[in-house]
Amino acid sequence: MSNGYRGGMLGFESNRPFRYFQNSVDRFWNPNEISFDQDRENLIEAYEGVSDEAAKQMSTVMKKLLGMFGAGETSVTEDIAPFAMAFDSVEKQMFISSHMYEEAKHATLFDRYWSEVINAAEEAHGHEVTTPNDDRWFCDEYEQLFDAEHEATERLLEEDTPENRVRAYCTYQLTAEGIIAQTGYWGITENFSDHAGTEVEIAGDTVEIPRLPGLVEGIERIRSDEGRHIGFGMNEVKNHVQNGDVDEELVTSTIERLLPLTIEIVNYAYEGLEDPTVFPIGPGDAAEFTAEKHQERMRQILDDDGDIPDVEELVALA
Ligand SMILES: [Fe+2]
Ligand SMILES: [Fe+2]
Secondary structure (H helix, E strand, C coil): CCCCCCCCCCCHHHCHHHHHHHHHHHCCCCHHHCCCHHHHHHHHHHCCCCCHHHHHHHHHHHHHHHHHHHHHHHHHHHHCHHHHHHCCCHHHHHHHHHHHHHHHHHHHHHHHHHHHHHHHHHHHHCCCCCCCCCHHHCCHHHHHHHHHHHHHHHHHHHCCCHHHHHHHHHHHHHHHHHHHHHHHHHHHHHHHHHCCCCEEEECCEEEECCCCHHHHHHHHHHHHHHHHHHHHHHHHHHHHHHCCCCCHHHHHHHHHHHHHHHHHHHHHHHCCCCCCCCCCCCHHHHHHHHHHHHHHHHHHHHCCCCCCCCHHHHHCCC
16 A cells, blocks of 8 residues: 655645545556456356257346446556557646556456356356457447547547537546446346346246356446546546536527436346346336436536546445
8 A cells, every 4th residue: 555655846735636646556456357257156056957049048147248348447447548649747647547556457357257157157158259349249339439539638629628528527427427337236146146146037037137246346346436437527527617617508408308218238248138128127217327426427527516426435436
């Protein structure tokens, strides 16, 4: 852990992006050190004695969730560079360097999971061996959301204005990271940790939801990193609104245009099931969580007495 250093020469101490950078350094974790052995064993066991059709429906949900998450982490890794080009303060540059590095770690974790757990379970049962970037795991709305993110960040290279920065934060940190990713991480944790062991009826068969401790541990680490990324975006947007650089309508309209996409993406993940509500946490619960997250963020950003949580609170977000 840290020796308590919090800067001294450049006024770092009072600077939020610098504090976030320090928090990232203090909380370093290695995605290659998380063990997936138990996950592999549990997933192989979950498909034992289960019909091919039931196993296929169950594994399709998992592959869509993991495929979209892995690709999402790769997209945010690719799309972050324009922020670094646009920023003119060293503290924000420092923070963005940690943000980019962390996204690359998140992408690695999902990539490893596919080959070490998903492929291993497929091979063990003689199922088709799949890849995480297969078109089957993605819907049009997913492509639209990440196209919007790419365009919003790239626009900063052409025209770096307060409006364009706010559009980029609202698309990247507040929607892609703040809403869709948080919803998915919550759903995965609930289903494969808190509700693991639940027996569900799929295609006339009884399937036990496997406990996936490595995935859940990885996601806990990722969510903690995301707390800083989202907090940074929220703080930047709040400053622009409070300084009068942009109208708050730009914030709400940018996010509200993307919200229906996030609902469709969640629905798509469960679509392969005959009965999409069969998981303990299904599309309806996820939609509710999405709406709550959105409202809470808007209050923190737009209300005069709304506060961006402190960094320790952000990284501990439940
Ligand atoms: Fe991430
Ligand atoms: Fe992130």
